[in-house]
């Protein structure tokens with residue numbers, strides 16, 4: 653959070669905690685984020701908003717996808733959730749709601765990503781419709797950056813240009829609380845900072861930029877996924893290991909069995925040769941990952957049963973490097989972590 657404030661000192665911070673705080677556990681992370689001073693939370697669904705509501709953190713909660721039906725408008729209104737309106741259908745749902753009930757809205761503008769949002773030339777009609785409901789307050793315009801993970805790309809500047817033009821036309825119909833920047837924007841594209849910034853990934857200490865870990869760009873990974881060695885096997889040359897007997901010891905090999913598997917969200921494709929830290933020593937995984945267990949090479953590692961294992965994050969391999977190994981992004985890898993892995997807050 654300190655890094656967000658350092659880069660965007662004048663912006664309000666809306667922390668993206670959707671998808672269970674990017675897999676980290678929203679019940680654990682959101683209170684910490686509230687303590688560090690985030691001004692609002694952003695989620696993807698009403699269910700996620702309700703989870704935050706139950707945490708009673710007394711910060712506005714924004715539904716990034718807006719309501720998904722008319723009933724959600726009623727719940728959102730009762731709770732005071734901020735709604736992102738990106739589609740004509742949602743305006744009809746809003747209209748089924750009592751016109752004199754207050755609703756706080758963002759209007760999403762499609763500035764070039766072509767995912768959600770009204771095209772700039774639809775905004776006149778949208779704002780004309782909103783005027784007949786004076787009690788609905790449009791906080792500001794919202795848009796999303798498509799390529800902020802490659803900051804040198806001119807696309808973000810083009811998007812920001814479209815956004816600023818929309819603000820010039822319609823900003824006076826809003827409370828001026830516009831928002832464009834996600835983590836990449838916060839870190840590398842100051843011209844995208846508006847009233848609100850909406851970082852997600854960087855709040856968990858992870859880097860949005862390919863080829864760089866969070867640590868390399870001044871962030872601290874908040875996750876340290878730990879387990880332990882629950883059994884040790886000594887393999888003779890030629891012995892097979894694990895499901896499919898897919899790995900054969902080329903020589904004497906000491907193997908640790910670790911209590912974590914793909915049922916916990918450790919990807920099966922990290923089975924052979926992924927970095928892992930055991931009792932503070934770097935080693936590698938072996939053979940296939942099972943649902944609840946995986947194998948690590950202890951041949952040159954001094955570790956006994958009970959030795960601590962760091963699968964990813966602080967004290968072990970960077971989550972970003974494992975994501976690269978899997979040919980995916982850290983967002984996807986962190987979201988895979990399952991809630992059956994017990995979470996513990998350490999300061």
Ligand SMILES: Cc1ncc(COP(=O)(O)O)c(C=O)c1O
Pocket residue numbers: 668716796833834835836850851852853854860
């Ligand atoms: C609309 C919107 N805003 C903000 C964010 C946060 O993005 P990041 O995690 O890259 O900071 C996301 C994430 O996907 C998003 O969809």
